[in-house]
Amino acid sequence: MEPSRPLRADAVRNRTKILDAAREQITRLGPDVPMDTIAEAAGVAVGTLYRHFPTKTDLVTAVIGEHSELLTEAIEAAAERVAGGAGAMSAISALVRDIVEAAAADRAVKAAAQNVGAEYLTPDQESRSRVAMTRLIEAAQRDGRLRDDVTADDFYLLILTAPTDVEPAVRARWLQLFLAGFTTGKD
Amino acid sequence: MEPSRPLRADAVRNRTKILDAAREQITRLGPDVPMDTIAEAAGVAVGTLYRHFPTKTDLVTAVIGEHSELLTEAIEAAAERVAGGAGAMSAISALVRDIVEAAAADRAVKAAAQNVGAEYLTPDQESRSRVAMTRLIEAAQRDGRLRDDVTADDFYLLILTAPTDVEPAVRARWLQLFLAGFTTGKD
Amino acid sequence: MEPSRPLRADAVRNRTKILDAAREQITRLGPDVPMDTIAEAAGVAVGTLYRHFPTKTDLVTAVIGEHSELLTEAIEAAAERVAGGAGAMSAISALVRDIVEAAAADRAVKAAAQNVGAEYLTPDQESRSRVAMTRLIEAAQRDGRLRDDVTADDFYLLILTAPTDVEPAVRARWLQLFLAGFTTGKD
Amino acid sequence: MEPSRPLRADAVRNRTKILDAAREQITRLGPDVPMDTIAEAAGVAVGTLYRHFPTKTDLVTAVIGEHSELLTEAIEAAAERVAGGAGAMSAISALVRDIVEAAAADRAVKAAAQNVGAEYLTPDQESRSRVAMTRLIEAAQRDGRLRDDVTADDFYLLILTAPTDVEPAVRARWLQLFLAGFTTGKD
DNA sequence: AATGAATGAGTTTTCATTCAT
DNA sequence: CATGAATGAAAACTCATTCAT
Known part of the structure; x- marks a missing residue:
């Protein structure tokens, strides 16, 4: 699904400038920033x-798409590290903590996702992250650290519901409680 | 903050109709429903x-107020039941499930509240629900069913982050996972 | 043209309270004060x-009517004084100065008069003040102090156009210049 | 305050249409004409x-700006004519008569300006008109036709207070009386 | 008569989107 | 392709006036 014809260099440059500006403005002012504001910033x-x-929704979706891509890549990287011998459960914990913190920093992106009703992940991202996540989960389960019934969807749920508008300490507590429900308590 | 004076009968009726319509419309159409739409519905x-x-914020705040009052009363009722001999941990589970389901129905109300900067619980409701919740928690801990470090704030966090835009089954799974982190696993 | 039937005592009281409040509010906030505000003040x-x-215009007109009555009475009083032997030209100067200052203090009343398009004087007031003004003018002309072609209408014009929104010193200068056009310069 | 960049041709055309319509509508319907009405007229x-x-105030200010520019230019033109040998006092009379007539046509614009707190003359116009007016005054005083104590401010006062809501004949009379206070009576 | 709740047209302003230049 | 001016449908809120209590 590559673009029908390569975009001209300056068009690419513009697209980047627009996405940069949109990310910045949406993060700062929320998803209700006027298009004019984004245009000016860009x-x-x-x-x-x-x-x-073509529509504002498309732009917001694209911004979220970037975020989803980063998320996907983070999961893949964690799976790589575990494949390289790192501890699976602690890799998962760190991964989840990082993702949740990033979502909190980018809170407007999350709001945008809800407001727009856009899917959080593209089909491609969905399958890539599911593969990686599953590898992580299975490794942690082999180690006996993660409950056997836990699935990738459960982690998505965790990520989706992480509180963003609270103090970091509160968010950490939330994560601790939630993850406690995932682990076997062993070790 | 005097009680002003009792509103005229028809004014009371209208106030109720307005609050009903506001809840319904906000729930159905999201937090950005025009005041005109609410008026027409009412x-x-x-x-x-x-x-x-006098302002949209005031209306949303009032809607929230009703909702948080119901929530407070639900917690108090659960505490009563436990005082009457019911099992604390199962009372808590049932309570939380009910609350989370209700919150899902009112998802948009929550969003509206955030959009508009309304506080969720009044100071009075805050203290009433804290007292009742604490009684429930202590009872469940005496029964050895609830982790000793769990506090009322932890439950508020749970309630606050319950996923609203997902199917009931998913929400049930979420609750199961989260509550698993609260319990000792005993029994 | 007396009221068809005497108003009840409390109705009279209310009418007074309303006019007092309207005068005060209109003077302070201009003729655009909401009727609710006047009602509350009253x-x-x-x-x-x-x-x-029956309409806001009627109320504003009534407030102006009071003003006109005071104005009429001031002219009549000056005529009395002159009849009693006082200097006519200086009586006129003082009269005009007083009226202009009063209008300045009550600047909103003037604005109201313009906005509403109400006649400044009722027919009755018109004739009473015209009689008195004419007496003053003729006396001053007999003294050789006032130009022979000056009429009552000329003075009304003066009163109507006096600047209200300027500092007292500026208003005094304005009056001096304008009156210089009325006098013969004699004495 | 850079000149931004030259507006596009059609934008200039619209700006003109809007100012024309605003002047016309404000003059005809008073200072409270809705923006919608002005837009439609334009x-x-x-x-x-x-x-x-960006705001109604800005629009009214711009309308005023045009008007006060014309006024300034009229004063400058009169000063030119006098420099070219024309009679100073009669130039002043004619100037004032013209200005007052123009102001009467724009009565509502003045009201709108006050409603909206717009300044009548810009600092630049203020100084340009003061220079020209002073030249006129000094010439008339050299001719012995204008009282020596009369200043430019006195003329502004005259212009400011000219009656607008009266018939032309009445306004002419008013002007005659007022100017009589300015002149020495010589010639 | 008084009250004050209800009405609803009207006001200013915003902003996603279109389209002439 | 980019520009930025124009569009016009809302949105929140106000207030003179009416009318049930």
Whole structure:
């Protein structure tokens, strides 16, 4: 599914500028920032925004898409590390903590995802992250550290519901409690 | 903060109709429903909305107020039942399940509250529910069913983060996982 | 043109309270004060305002009417004084200065008069003040102090155009210049 | 305060249409004309009004600005004519008569300006008109036709207080009386 | 008569989206 | 392709006036 024809260099540059600006503005001001504001921040005219993203929803979805990609890559990286011998359960804990913290920092992105009703992951990202996550889970279960009934979906649920608008300490407590429900308590 | 004076009968009726409509519309159409829409649903003119609730924030706050009152009363009722001899841990589980289901129905109300910066619990409700919750927790801990380090705040966190936009089965799974982190696993 | 039947005592009291409040509010906040605000200041309900004054215009007109009455009485008093032997031209100067200062203090009343398009004087007031003004003018002309072509209308014009929103010193200068056009310069 | 960049041709056209319509509508319907009405009269959508003038105050200020520019230019032109040998006092009379007539046509604009707190003359216009007016005054005083104590501020006062809501004949009389206070009576 | 709740047209302003230049 | 001006449908809120209690 590559673009029908390669975008011209300056068009690529514009697309990047727009996404950068959108990410920044949405994170700072929430998903209700006017398109004009994003356009100005990007240093282009609104018309250009609409050339790249036919509707605001498309733009917001694209911003979320970036986030999803990062998330997917983080999961894949954790799976790599475990394949390289690292402890599975602690890799999972660290991964989840990182993701939750990132979502908190980028809280507007989450709000945007809800507001727009966009799917959190693209099909491609969905399958890549599911593969990696499953590898992590199975490793931790082989180690006897993770409850046997826990699935990748359970972790997605955890990520989806992590509180973003609370103090870090509260978020840490939340994570501790939730993860306690995943582990066997062994070790 | 005097009780003003008792509202006229028809005004009370309207106030109720407005709150009912607001809850319904916000739940159905999300936190951004126009005041006009709520007015129409309530069968009154916008002016009447504004007579009862000078700003949209006030209206949303009132809707939240009802909801959080119900929540507070549910916690108190559960505490009563336990005082009457019911099993503490199962009372807590049932309570939390009920609350989470109710919160899911009112998902948009929560969003509206956040959009509008309304506080969820009034100071009075806060203290009433804290007292009742603490009684429940202590009873369950005496029974050895609840981890000793769990506090009322932990339950608020659970309630606050319950996923709303998912199917009931998913929500049930989420609750099971989260509660697993609270319990000792005994029995 | 007396009221068809004497108003009940409390109705009279209310009418007075309303006019007092209206004068005060209009003077302070301009003719755009909401009727509700006037009602509250008067300590009555809006409905009562509307019973006494069918439209807002009527109320504003009534407030102006009071002013006109005072104005008429001031002219009559000056004429009395001159009849009693006082200097006519200086009586006129003092009269005009007083009226202009009063209008400045009550600047909103003037604004109201313009906004509402109400006649400044009622027919009765018109004729009473015209008689008195004419007497003053003729006396000053007999003294050779006032230009022979000056009429009562000229003075009304002066009163109507006096600047209200400027500092007292500026207003005094304005009056001096304008009156210089009226006098013969003699004495 | 850079000149931004030259507006596009059609934007300039619209700006003009909007200012024309605003002047016309405010003059005709008073200072409270809705923005929608002005937009319709201008043949544009409201949004276009707001693109050119972010608030109603800005629009009224711009209308005033045009008017006060014309006024300033009229004074400068009169000063030119006098420098070219024309009679100073009659130039002043004619100037004042013209200005007052123009102000009468724009009565509502003045009201709108006050409603909205807009300044009448910009600092630049203020100084330009003061220079020209002073030249006129000094010439008339050299001719012995104007009282020596009369200043530019006195003329502003005259212009400021000219009656607008009266018939032309009445206004002419008013002007005659007022100017009589300015002149020496010589010639 | 008084009360004050209800009405609803109207006001300013915003912003996603379109389209002429 | 980019620009940025124009569009126009909302949205929140106000207030003169009416009318049930």
